[in-house]
Amino acid sequence: MTKPVTNAAAGSSLVTIKDLRKTYIMGDEQVHALDGVDLTIDRGEFLAVLGPSGSGKSTLMHILGFMDKATSGKISFEGEDVSRISASRRAWYRANRVGFIFQAFNLLPRLSVLENVLLPMRYSRSKIHDAKARAEQAIARVDMTHRIHHRPSQLSGGERQRVAIARSIVNQPGIILADEPTGNLDSKNVGRILDLLDSLLVEGLTVIMVTHDLGVADHARRIISMRDGKVQEDRRR
Secondary structure (H helix, E strand, O other): OOOOOOOOOOOOEEEEEEEEEEEEEEOOEEEEEEEEEEEEEEOOOEEEEEOOOOOOHHHHHHHHOOOOOOOEEEEEEOOEEOOOOOHHHHHHHHHHOEEEEEOOOOOOOOOOHHHHHHHHHHHOOOOOOOHHHHHHHHHHHOOOHHHOOOOHHHOOHHHHHHHHHHHHHOOOOOEEEEEOOOOOOOHHHHHHHHHHHHHHHHHOOEEEEEOOOHHHHOOOOEEEEEEOOEEEEEEEO
């Protein structure tokens, strides 16, 4: 895969979050999903986010993925202040600078492997002349060329997740957000997926993974634990 174009060298800050807060109004009650989060994420990091349900980890992922807006606080992404950007600018970031991997794979059942991997480039507002070649390259990157014309129903769980990873990297993003990416896999495929995610780091990507599995989290090089909307622990391995 071609190394993504970035605005700074590997190892520099990719995301900086200061006093990030997200409050939901539920009737007469205010729910503080994020309550003053400060976090800096460097390029090339493999970061695992741990925490019980309601800890704020999913809200944090949604904001980092430009799927939701914070109530207050500041977020810098690749040197740009994205705290108050427009909906169209958030959509551009989702399509071009963020790759998503989900526990349920989220592949379209009627489309082939190739067609599923092509989808992000069709959603992108940028015209990509070599879309098919890039999709084939991403599929080869996850060792799924032999299944390129198969549909998801013809693939194992591990194969489907590898296709989902190919789809996440095809637009050459700066960051991969993985939400329980090993949750539906057996132990053999868990190891393969984690090794594949780890290998993306040398290509300039940053991987942020939400997981409930301590064994999976231990594969990351940095682990943050969240509770009640706050970062309780931040440790590097």
